[in-house]
Amino acid sequence: MSTDAPFLLACQRQPTPFTPIWIMRQAGRYLPEYRAVRERFTFLELCKTPEAATEVTVQPIDIVGTDAAILFADILLILESLELGLEFSPGDGPSLKRPIRSPEDVSSMPRPDVRDSLSYVFETIRQVRAALAGRVPLIGFAGAPFTLASYAIEGGGSRNYLATKRFLLEHPEAWNDLMGRLVDATVDYLGGQVDAGAQALQIFDSWVGHLGPDDYRTSVLPHMQNLFSRLPKSVPVIHFGTGTSGLLELMAAGGGDVIGLDWRIPLSEGWRRIGHDRAVQGNLDPAILFAPFPVIRQKVRALLAESDGRPGHIANLGHGVMPNTPVDGVRCLVDSVHEFSANT
Amino acid sequence: MSTDAPFLLACQRQPTPFTPIWIMRQAGRYLPEYRAVRERFTFLELCKTPEAATEVTVQPIDIVGTDAAILFADILLILESLELGLEFSPGDGPSLKRPIRSPEDVSSMPRPDVRDSLSYVFETIRQVRAALAGRVPLIGFAGAPFTLASYAIEGGGSRNYLATKRFLLEHPEAWNDLMGRLVDATVDYLGGQVDAGAQALQIFDSWVGHLGPDDYRTSVLPHMQNLFSRLPKSVPVIHFGTGTSGLLELMAAGGGDVIGLDWRIPLSEGWRRIGHDRAVQGNLDPAILFAPFPVIRQKVRALLAESDGRPGHIANLGHGVMPNTPVDGVRCLVDSVHEFSANT
Numbered sequence: 001m002s003t004d005a006p007f008l009l010a011c012q013r014q015p016t017p018f019t020p021i022w023i024m025r026q027a028g029r030y031l032p033e034y035r036a037v038r039e040r041f042t043f044l045e046l047c048k049t050p051e052a053a054t055e056v057t058v059q060p061i062d063i064v065g066t067d068a069a070i071l072f073a074d075i076l077l078i079l080e081s082l083e084l085g086l087e088f089s090p091g092d093g094p095s096l097k098r099p100i101r102s103p104e105d106v107s108s109m110p111r112p113d114v115r116d117s118l119s120y121v122f123e124t125i126r127q128v129r130a131a132l133a134g135r136v137p138l139i140g141f142a143g144a145p146f147t148l149a150s151y152a153i154e155g156g157g158s159r160n161y162l163a164t165k166r167f168l169l170e171h172p173e174a175w176n177d178l179m180g181r182l183v184d185a186t187v188d189y190l191g192g193q194v195d196a197g198a199q200a201l202q203i204f205d206s207w208v209g210h211l212g213p214d215d216y217r218t219s220v221l222p223h224m225q226n227l228f229s230r231l232p233k234s235v236p237v238i239h240f241g242t243g244t245s246g247l248l249e250l251m252a253a254g255g256g257d258v259i260g261l262d263w264r265i266p267l268s269e270g271w272r273r274i275g276h277d278r279a280v281q282g283n284l285d286p287a288i289l290f291a292p293f294p295v296i297r298q299k300v301r302a303l304l305a306e307s308d309g310r311p312g313h314i315a316n317l318g319h320g321v322m323p324n325t326p327v328d329g330v331r332c333l334v335d336s337v338h339e340f341s342a343n344t
Numbered sequence: 345m346s347t348d349a350p351f352l353l354a355c356q357r358q359p360t361p362f363t364p365i366w367i368m369r370q371a372g373r374y375l376p377e378y379r380a381v382r383e384r385f386t387f388l389e390l391c392k393t394p395e396a397a398t399e400v401t402v403q404p405i406d407i408v409g410t411d412a413a414i415l416f417a418d419i420l421l422i423l424e425s426l427e428l429g430l431e432f433s434p435g436d437g438p439s440l441k442r443p444i445r446s447p448e449d450v451s452s453m454p455r456p457d458v459r460d461s462l463s464y465v466f467e468t469i470r471q472v473r474a475a476l477a478g479r480v481p482l483i484g485f486a487g488a489p490f491t492l493a494s495y496a497i498e499g500g501g502s503r504n505y506l507a508t509k510r511f512l513l514e515h516p517e518a519w520n521d522l523m524g525r526l527v528d529a530t531v532d533y534l535g536g537q538v539d540a541g542a543q544a545l546q547i548f549d550s551w552v553g554h555l556g557p558d559d560y561r562t563s564v565l566p567h568m569q570n571l572f573s574r575l576p577k578s579v580p581v582i583h584f585g586t587g588t589s590g591l592l593e594l595m596a597a598g599g600g601d602v603i604g605l606d607w608r609i610p611l612s613e614g615w616r617r618i619g620h621d622r623a624v625q626g627n628l629d630p631a632i633l634f635a636p637f638p639v640i641r642q643k644v645r646a647l648l649a650e651s652d653g654r655p656g657h658i659a660n661l662g663h664g665v666m667p668n669t670p671v672d673g674v675r676c677l678v679d680s681v682h683e684f685s686a687n688t
Contacts, residue, residue, distance in 0.1 A: 160630075160631070160666070161631070162631050162634065162666065165629065165631035165632075165634075166631065166634045166635065169631070169632065169634075169635040169636075169639050170634075170635060170636060170639075209608065210608075211608075212607035212608055212609075212629055213608075213609070213610055214610075214643075214646060215629070243587055243608065245589035245590040245608070245609070246589040246608040246609035246610075246613075247608070263556035264553065264554075264555075264556055264557070264587065264589070264590040264591070265556075265557070265589070265590035266557055266558075266590075269590075285509065285556050285559070286504075287504070287505070287506050287509035287510065287513070288509075288513065290506065290509075290510045290513075290514075291510065291513040291514060292513075292514060295513050295514075299558075302558065322504070322506065
């Protein structure tokens with residue numbers, strides 16, 4: 001039944017009765033219902049409590065009507081099993097108490113049993129599938145190795161990713177070792193997610209757009225090809241990044257059934273550069289959800305025109321929905337995509 | 345004499361004996377000699393003391409050997425005359441005590457006499473020209489109206505420019521009024537810089553890469569065309585931004601004899617998209633200056649190969665040199681560009 005879901009059909013570039021839409025961070029702080037659950041847990045506790053994680057995963061399906069659910073979790077959970085001292089501080093975002101500073105820090109990293117240490121994620125997936133009862137498909141996800149490595153080396157977020165770039169330029173062997181270890185762990189993790197019931201996967205390379213094409217080709221692309229070649233073939237995989245207008249061909253070479261685009265390139269141009277043998281996802285600016293409804297609707301019309309009627313477009317923002325976004329703006333987005341794309 | 349300077353020839357796509365290079369923020373904190381001067385002044389005092397501003401403007405010519413000097417100043421000085429309460433706090437960067445929050449804040453803005461309030465900049469230019477004595481040309485500069493407006497509205501730097509985007513989507517008339525006022529002031533300011541002796545100009549649209557192409561076309565492009573059409577025709581003008589891989593054709597349509605590129609697009613591809621009837625500037629990642637010299641030299645070789653022997657490439661980083669950059673790395677960059685590009 002759910003293999004006929006518009007979202008899954010679009011991932012395979014099959015015709016759909018309307019353009020499917022989901023929204024990055026749709027299970028998140030802009031929803032009062034999410035904030036109510038979140039008050040009872042720290043962020044990490046919420047990730048590790050399958051009943052509560054299931055509740056917030058399903059909320060946006062009921063409240064804003066998106067066409068896919070995405071697992072509530074965090075790309076950095078996998079770093080916890082690498083013993084880097086992951087912490088989420090209120091207001092400050094994630095930080096690592098023991099970031100990677102040297103090649104020795106890489107070679108001495110543990111080789112964790114991800115299927116054991118992240119078993120709570122698989123339990124959430126099973127509970128979400130039961131709660132959704134086939135209404136919409138469930139997307140699992142993981143961070144891409146570059147983005148995970150950048151957190152591991154920077155010790156948190158960054159404006160310029162200088163420590164990461166220095167590491168990959170100064171210590172290419174240790175860099176490749178680190179990336180290989182992250183790929184190995186991610187393959188296990190995503191395999192477990194699919195075994196537990198994830199019906200699609202998204203790889204978040206959120207910060208790779210800070211790299212130039214030469215550094216991507218040398219230091220990232222081989223690892224992405226390794227990763228994608230080892231993922232389950234039974235589900236579609238979305239390859240996402242931001243600020244990647246200069247990297248799209250290389251990201252497509254890395255892999256993915258669907259390539260994510262952000263708002264800094266027209267969808268039509270991005271799709272042409274990626275190749276029409278892939279599906280695309282995106283690409284509205286999250287800021288437009290703060291605009292008056294007529295502006296949102298005009299932006300949706302313009303976005304839908306960019307696909308030129310070609311199957312294989314999954315509507316989404318180009319990055320996560322922002323915490324203070326009006327829920328009514330999100331509803332306007334979802335409803336407009338459905339209304340303007342419906343085959344009549 | 346100085347019209348034969350390689351930098352000025354390259355701006356006009358004339359052949360040069362070697363590829364000229366200068367470096368954004370070359371007069372800055374990575375230099376111990378700059379930090380020594382800076383200890384005696386606050387940042388604003390340094391900008392407003394022509395003798396000291398002249399000293400730091402000339403320093404990199406002597407110390408690292410770049411082929412052009414750039415005025416020591418700040419793009420936000422022009423906002424001071426708009427009475428927004430500009431402050432530079434140590435460590436925190438610039439902030440405005442009275443940012444623009446409403447259309448009324450725009451319509452009530454003063455129309456300043458920029459040539460009067462920024463006369464200290466013109467005095468610095470005169471002193472720098474005397475101090476340089478024709479050794480290398482002097483570049484003047486200003487912020488582009490979008491980047492200035494973003495500071496005026498955000499009240500400082502931003503990660504996502506949400507307030508700016510909301511303002512331009514919600515209040516398009518007030519946005520256009522604000523941009524027009526900023527263009528008017530900038531035309532006066534840059535005209536004064538050229539009258540005082542600036543031999544080239546750079547327009548810094550540092551943060552415009554956060555906009556998508558549609559918003560650029562609607563909300564920025566007409567103002568850039570207005571600005572460029574009113575600048576002095578006697579000197580070349582460089583049009584710079586970062587994260588602009590999706591905006592290059594539109595930026596070229598905006599204007600500029602030289603278009604700046606950052607490292608997130610190959611120089612050859614960026615140049616092709618801009619058109620070979622313009623010169624280009626860039627585009628190395630500032631992070632490479634922290635790498636071992638052989639890596640820097642390899643990156644320089646790769647960059648120079650991107651121009652395919654075509655006149656009109658000015659070597660530079662894709663953004664400002666970072667504060668902790670090793671001076672020896674900067675020297676290695678400048679020397680490698682000269683060595684590898686020299687006609688022998």
